[in-house]
Amino acid sequence: MDETRRDRDTEGRARNARPRDGLGRPLPYGAPGVERQPEGVVRTPEETVREAQRLLDAGMPFHAHEVFEDAWKSGPAAERELWRGLAQLAVGLTHAARGNATGGARLLRRGAAALAEFAGRRPYGIGVDDLTVWAEELAGRVAAGQSADGGGAARAETVDAAAEAPCLRSPAP
Structure with missing residues (x-):
């Protein structure tokens, strides 16, 4: 495939067809990747x-974000902020797992x-208060472990996305 051409979906919209890894990073064309989440x-x-x-x-977490x-x-x-906030937590975990300390901490927060x-509610059994504590704690750890790489970007040791994954439905108090 000509890699200078933009990939398009069946409606002609730009859509990157490159395979992706478990953290959503593009892989070379033809490489085995993980199945992508269908959109919409x-x-x-x-x-x-x-x-x-x-x-x-x-x-x-990248795929959970989708x-x-x-x-x-x-x-x-009325629920858009709930789902948007959860998507941002998943993307924050994605960035932290990729070693992007600044982006990870920012999106988690x-x-x-x-x-x-x-706060104080459990929409669909989602432990919002526990997720907020988890996000702030992980953001603090990710930000504290960051170091400037040669280009000045904040890089950190990557976190294990599966080990750090939050439980969306923590037990009710």
Whole structure:
């Protein structure tokens, strides 16, 4: 395939067809990758949480982010911040697992802030308060472990995405 041409989907929209690894990084054309999440899937909130948790537990937070993004885009307006915040937590974990300390910490904190309006509640059994604590704690650890690489970008030791995966439904108090 001519790698200078843009990949397009069946409707002609730009869509990178390169295979991806478990953290969503593009691989060379023809390399084995992990199956990508289909876009635009409308799931029930229960299905969304179950599928996202499965992906998080498998160390695939980038793919969990795509599941949350579908819920964010297709769900009721009153729930968009919930799903957007969860998507940001998943992307923050993705960046931390890739060694991007600055981006990881920033997105973990942004996701926690987006969940603030749901504090003290458990929409669909999601332990929002526990997730906020998890995100702030991981953001602090990621940011504290960062070091400037030769280009000045904040790089850190990568975190194990599966080992650090949050439990979306922590036990009710």
